[in-house]
Amino acid sequence: MRSPARLVTGTAAAALTAAALGLAIPSAHADSLGRPELTATAECGADGTAGGDAAAFCDSAGTAAGDLGTADELETGDPGPADGTQSLGGLDLAEDPAAVTEPAWPDSEAPEDEAGADTGDEAGTLRQPGTGTGTDPGARPEPPGGTAPGTDPGSAKPPVPPGHRPTASPSPSRPSGHVGTGVGGSAAPDTAQLAAGAGLVAAAALSGALLLRRRRTDGPRH
Amino acid sequence: MDRTALRARVWLVGIAALCGVWLVHNGAAPRTAAPQPSTAEAFAAGSEPRPGTRVAEPLRPSAPVRIRIPGIGVDAPMTGLGLGADGSLDAPPAEKPNLAGWYEDGTPPGAKGTAIVAGHVDNAEGPAVFYSLGSLKKGAEVEIDRGDRTTAVFTVDAVEVYENDDFPDKRVYGATAHASLRLITCGGGFTRETGYQGNVVAYAHLAEVR
Structure with missing residues (x-):
C-alpha cells in the first residue's frame, strides 16, 4: 500500500501532506528510538504479575522477529538477547491469531506460568528501560512487515491505530478461590x-x- | 396374662420407646460431615510428587471422559467446567450427583500442567461423587479415561483441606513441570448459614499410561 503522501500529486499538496504527516506521525528514527521500546519495557517491567503474556512480549522482543517459539526460552529462564527493536515484529505476530497455531488447549501451562506467574518479575527486570532502544538503528534487522507505529511512513503498512497498541494478549485464565461443590445434603438431618x-x-x-x-x-x- | 408375660411386654415396650427416642434424637442432629483428610495425608513440604514414586511423561492434550478412583468407589463420567463471574471454578450440575467436572479451558488430565477436576461432596439428596475424597490416602490411584482412548493413571501425593478464606490458589491451580491433577470438593465444617467452610484437595501426578 502506498503512503498517503505518494497519493497526492500536487507539489504543494504533497508538501502540506508531508508536513501534516510529520506532525501526526513521528519519523521512523525518532520513534524507533523511543516510544515502542518504552511501551514494551512498561509492559514487561511494570507488573510482573502481568503474566506470561507480558513475559512473552519480552521474550519475543529478545529474539528474531516473528519467532513465536520463544516460550521455550522463557521456560528455561532465558530471556534472549535484549534488543527491544526486534520486539515489534514478534509482537505483531503474537497479536495475530492466525499466526498462533496452538492446539485448542494450552499445550501446557508451564511456559505461561513459569514465565508469567513465577518469573514475570524477572522478565520485567531483564528488560531494563533503555537497554533495547535501538541505539544502533542501522544495525537492527528490519522487522518483517513494517511493524512499529510510524516506523516508516512510506513502508507498506499504515501506522497502527492508537487503540491497537500492542498489549499482552489475554492468557488462559486460571480458576481462583474455593469451589462450591456441596450443598449440605449429606450433613442435613436424616x-x-x-x-x-x-x-x-x-x-x-x-x-x-x-x-x-x-x-x-x-x-x-x- | 400372667405377671411374667406382662413384665416381659413392659420391658419390650420400654426398650422400643428408648430406641425410638434415640433414633429421633440422632436423626434430628446434623449428620457427620464427609470424611476429612488427616494431617498424615498432607504434604510434608512443597507440593511435588513424593520421592520414589513413578512420574510418567506427559501426554498430548485430550479431553477426559471418565474418572475412576477405586480406593473410594468413584466411577463417574466427566463434563467440562468453566469459570464463574468471580473467577472461581464452576461446579458440575448438583442434580447429577455422580458426575465430575474438569476445567476445560485449562490443562486436560494427563497433559503437562495442572489439570483441575471438581465434584460435589453432596447435593440436596445426600452424598455425591466426591463424598469420600477426604478419605483418600497417599499412593491411591486415580484413573482417567481420555478421548484419545488412553487411560491416564495418577498417583495421589497428598490430600489436604483448606478454609475457604485461606484457599491457596497458586498451590492448587499453579503450573507444574509434569502432568499433575487436582481433585477438589467441599469439606471442612458445615453450617446451615454458610454451607461448607472449606475445600478438600487431592494432589496427584501422572504415574502411568494404559
Whole structure:
C-alpha cells in the first residue's frame, strides 16, 4: 500500500501532506528510538504479575522477529538477547491469531506460568528501560512487515491505530478461590431416621397404653 | 396374662420407646460431615510428587471422559467446567450427583500442567461423587479415561483441606513441570448459614499410561 503522501500529486499538496504527516506521525528514527521500546519495557517491567503474556512480549522482543517459539526460552529462564527493536515484529505476530497455531488447549501451562506467574518479575527486570532502544538503528534487522507505529511512513503498512497498541494478549485464565461443590445434603438431618424413631416411639406408646388397659381389666380377677 | 408375660411386654415396650427416642434424637442432629483428610495425608513440604514414586511423561492434550478412583468407589463420567463471574471454578450440575467436572479451558488430565477436576461432596439428596475424597490416602490411584482412548493413571501425593478464606490458589491451580491433577470438593465444617467452610484437595501426578 502506498503512503498517503505518494497519493497526492500536487507539489504543494504533497508538501502540506508531508508536513501534516510529520506532525501526526513521528519519523521512523525518532520513534524507533523511543516510544515502542518504552511501551514494551512498561509492559514487561511494570507488573510482573502481568503474566506470561507480558513475559512473552519480552521474550519475543529478545529474539528474531516473528519467532513465536520463544516460550521455550522463557521456560528455561532465558530471556534472549535484549534488543527491544526486534520486539515489534514478534509482537505483531503474537497479536495475530492466525499466526498462533496452538492446539485448542494450552499445550501446557508451564511456559505461561513459569514465565508469567513465577518469573514475570524477572522478565520485567531483564528488560531494563533503555537497554533495547535501538541505539544502533542501522544495525537492527528490519522487522518483517513494517511493524512499529510510524516506523516508516512510506513502508507498506499504515501506522497502527492508537487503540491497537500492542498489549499482552489475554492468557488462559486460571480458576481462583474455593469451589462450591456441596450443598449440605449429606450433613442435613436424616429424615428417614427421624421417621423411624418417631414410629418406634409411637408404637411403644400405643403398646404401653394397651398393656395398661389390659392390666386394669385383668386386675380384679387376680 | 400372667405377671411374667406382662413384665416381659413392659420391658419390650420400654426398650422400643428408648430406641425410638434415640433414633429421633440422632436423626434430628446434623449428620457427620464427609470424611476429612488427616494431617498424615498432607504434604510434608512443597507440593511435588513424593520421592520414589513413578512420574510418567506427559501426554498430548485430550479431553477426559471418565474418572475412576477405586480406593473410594468413584466411577463417574466427566463434563467440562468453566469459570464463574468471580473467577472461581464452576461446579458440575448438583442434580447429577455422580458426575465430575474438569476445567476445560485449562490443562486436560494427563497433559503437562495442572489439570483441575471438581465434584460435589453432596447435593440436596445426600452424598455425591466426591463424598469420600477426604478419605483418600497417599499412593491411591486415580484413573482417567481420555478421548484419545488412553487411560491416564495418577498417583495421589497428598490430600489436604483448606478454609475457604485461606484457599491457596497458586498451590492448587499453579503450573507444574509434569502432568499433575487436582481433585477438589467441599469439606471442612458445615453450617446451615454458610454451607461448607472449606475445600478438600487431592494432589496427584501422572504415574502411568494404559
